[in-house]
Amino acid sequence: xxxxxxxxxxxxxxxILLCIGLGVGIGLWHNRQVARGRSDFVTSTVRTVSTxxxxxxxxxxxxxxxxxxxxxxxxxxxxxxxxxxxxxARLRAENARLAEADITSQRLRAxxxxxxxxxxxxxxxxxxxxxxxxxxxxxxxxxGARDGVHNNSVVVSPKGIVGHVYGVGPTTADxxxxxxxxxxxxxxxxxxxxxxxxxxxxxxxxxxxMAYVDGAADVKAGDVIISSGMGGAAGVFPKGLPVGTxxxxxxxxxxxxxxxxxxPTVDMDRLEEVYVLP
Amino acid sequence: MRREVRRLPVILFLLAAFVVHCxxxxxxxxxxxxxxxxLTSLLVCCLFVDSSTGAALGFLVGLLEASYADQFVxxxxxxxxxxxxxxxxxxxxxxxxxxxxxxxAAVLGTVATETLFFLFAPQPHALRWFIRTGExxxxxxxxxxxxxxxxxxxxxxxx
Numbered sequence: 001x002x003x004x005x006x007x008x009x010x011x012x013x014x015x016i017l018l019c020i021g022l023g024v025g026i027g028l029w030h031n032r033q034v035a036r037g038r039s040d041f042v043t044s045t046v047r048t049v050s051t052x053x054x055x056x057x058x059x060x061x062x063x064x065x066x067x068x069x070x071x072x073x074x075x076x077x078x079x080x081x082x083x084x085x086x087x088x089a090r091l092r093a094e095n096a097r098l099a100e101a102d103i104t105s106q107r108l109r110a111x112x113x114x115x116x117x118x119x120x121x122x123x124x125x126x127x128x129x130x131x132x133x134x135x136x137x138x139x140x141x142x143x144g145a146r147d148g149v150h151n152n153s154v155v156v157s158p159k160g161i162v163g164h165v166y167g168v169g170p171t172t173a174d175x176x177x178x179x180x181x182x183x184x185x186x187x188x189x190x191x192x193x194x195x196x197x198x199x200x201x202x203x204x205x206x207x208x209x210m211a212y213v214d215g216a217a218d219v220k221a222g223d224v225i226i227s228s229g230m231g232g233a234a235g236v237f238p239k240g241l242p243v244g245t246x247x248x249x250x251x252x253x254x255x256x257x258x259x260x261x262x263x264p265t266v267d268m269d270r271l272e273e274v275y276v277l278p
Numbered sequence: 279m280r281r282e283v284r285r286l287p288v289i290l291f292l293l294a295a296f297v298v299h300c301x302x303x304x305x306x307x308x309x310x311x312x313x314x315x316x317l318t319s320l321l322v323c324c325l326f327v328d329s330s331t332g333a334a335l336g337f338l339v340g341l342l343e344a345s346y347a348d349q350f351v352x353x354x355x356x357x358x359x360x361x362x363x364x365x366x367x368x369x370x371x372x373x374x375x376x377x378x379x380x381x382x383a384a385v386l387g388t389v390a391t392e393t394l395f396f397l398f399a400p401q402p403h404a405l406r407w408f409i410r411t412g413e414x415x416x417x418x419x420x421x422x423x424x425x426x427x428x429x430x431x432x433x434x435x436x437x
Contacts, residue, residue, distance in 0.1 A: 015330035019337040019359045026341070027352015046345035050297065057301035130304030132346035133354065134312045134414050135392070135407065140300075140346055167348040174348045181402045204406045206310065269307055 034167075037151075044169045047140075051172055054128050055142060062272075122275040123147055125155075128172060130271060137180035137204060137268070139163075143276055144171045152236040154277040160242030160265035161185060161227060162274050173276070177268055178202055178243070186230040187243050187262075194218040197228055200243055200262055208244055210260035217258060219249050225262050238277070285331070288323050288433040292335060295319035295425070296342045311413035314388065315425075316343060318418040320358065321387035322380050322426050323433065324365035332366020333359050353398035361391040377426050384422035388415035 030040040125141040132140060143149050145168050153165040155175045163183065167174035176183050179202040187200040187210055196217035198210040213219060223246040229239030248261035299315035306313055320339040324332040340358030344351040365383055392411040401407050 012328065012330035016333040016359075016363050019333045019363075020356055023337060023340060023355035023359050024352050026344075026355060027350075030344075030351040040351070043341075043345035043348060043351060046341060050293075050300070050342065050345070053297045054300040057297055061302055061305070127304075129300035129346055131312060132300050132303075133343055134303070134314050135395070135401070135410065136347060136349070138347065138349075139304075181406070203403045204410065269304075 039167070039169055047169055047172060051128060051142070055126075058126070058128060121278060122156075123149065123278060125149075125173075125274050125276055127271055127274065130268075135204075137163075137177040137183070137202060138166075139175050139177065139271070141173050141175055141274060141276070142171065144169045144173050146170050147276075148278045149173045149276050150278065154237055154241075155274050156241060156277065157266050157271060157274050159267075160244070161237060162266055162268070162271065164236050165276070175274075178208065178264060179206065179268055180204065185237050185243055186228040187225050188228040189217075189219055189246075190224040190226045191218075194223065197230065198258075198260065200225065206263070206268075207247070208262040208264060210246075210262050211257070213258040213260055215251060215254075215256045215258055219246060219258060219260055221246050221249060284433055288327070288335065288429075289338065291429060291433050292316070292319055292323060292339055293342070296339065300346060308417070311410075311417045313417040313421050314414055315421065317358070317388060317391060318384050318421050319425050319429065320362060321365060321383045321418075322422055322429050324362045324387075325368070325379060325383055326429075326433070327366050329363045329366035332362035332364075334362075336360070336362025350395070350399045353395050357391050357394040357398060360394055361387055364390065377423055380422045380426035381419045384425075385415045385419040388418045 026040075026042050030043060033040040123143055125143040125147075128140040128142050130139045131137065141149075141155070149165055149168055151165055151168055153173070155162040155164060161178055163175045163177040163180070165173045166176045178185055178200065181202055181204040183202040185200045185208075186197070188195055188197045194217065196213055196219050198213035200208045200210045202208055210225065225243040225246060227237040227239055227241045227243055229237065242265045244262040244264040246260055247263050250259045250261075251257075252259055295318075296316040299313075303313055303315055316339050320335055323335055327335065336358040337355060339362075340355035343358065344354040347354060365387055389411060392407075392414070396404075396407065
């Protein structure tokens with residue numbers, strides 16, 4: 001009896017150690033594959049198998065949301081509709097003005113010998129899973145290497161920058177949101193009188209911090225922040241994409257730099273579809 | 279009366295919980311607090327199994343979650359495996375056929391899992407990390423009640 005119990009405990013211990021060992025092994029293998037720029041066979045297989053189920057449930061939930069969401073959001077939808085109509089009218093007028101400015105800009109750039117910006121070839125993508133692990137500001141989209149997505153592809157929504165791709169599978173891709181604590185975007189103030197530059201960093205919360213802004217720079221609450229196209233890893237973002245709006249400006253203790261708090265233009269909690277710039 | 283664990287339904291239940299988590303957890307955020315449906319289901323199921331089965335279930339959920347996170351893969355798998363093992367080790371030490379135990383397991387299990395993960399893979403902005411863990415543990419605690427009621431029916435057979 002005692003011998004059988006001892007053997008039973010030994011078997012339990014074996015299973016536990018096997019699971020831990022496999023976990024460590026898969027983790028090391030994953031890191032090695034990522035360092036080589038390859039996708040990890042184990043995790044990508046698990047994801048490929050589970051993706052159709054997640055997609056189906058997500059589509060079902062969206063269908064219910066689009067057909068019956070008014071039952072919950074009826075009043076707020078009417079107010080939002082009114083607000084959107086006003087905004088649409090304002091944006092139409094602004095669009096006409098900007099189209100004219102664009103034509104002038106292109107003409108002047110051609111005269112000065114500048115190369116034109118490459119055409120934005122967008123790949124529309126649905127969000128398979130937003131923040132699959134609650135600890136990271138990441139998401140999984142339903143486009144991958146087969147669709148032309150690659151590492152460091154920029155992901156945007158109609159409102160502005162969402163993040164960049166940091167892992168690609170055949171049919172899915174991992175996107176690091178700009179609010180993630182490891183994310184950074186080279187950024188600048190859009191206002192022509194300022195053009196102050198810095199780096200917008202996420203901290204895992206809803207706001208960004210714009211660091212390395214000169215202490216004498218002219219930055220005010222309400223200023224629009226756009227990507228500057230500068231920086232190392234942050235340089236994956238092309239210049240001119242909306243990042244956010246300044247909500248708070250403070251000088252650091254020495255007064256040599258400013259600490260600027262920025263609210264992203266994209267509400268990450270309400271993301272539905274995004275575009276990948278390959 | 280005792281409960282006999284049906285392993286295949288438990289595994290299918292956890293797989294279903296993971297799919298629900300991936301598809302819907304993002305939409306279930308309340309004031310920034312987000313639930314971890316897959317982890318909560320694991321913690322509830324581990325109340326009814328022994329330590330080795332708990333570790334194996336933790337490994338399964340860890341692998342699923344890690345495949346979608348695609349970073350800190352080993353840390354995610356091992357933290358879930360260890361928490362599953364710890365909860366499984368409570369077998370025959372506490373009275374587990376009780377919804378309050380499920381709530382306690384979900385709250386404390388979430389804290390334990392995230393603390394283990396933090397030890398394996400320290401993250402920047404530690405304060406925000408712990409606030410988020412606190413919010414998630416409370417949310418998971420509330421979520422553990424329906425999960426416990428479903429898990430009890432689906433996965434376990436009274437004999």
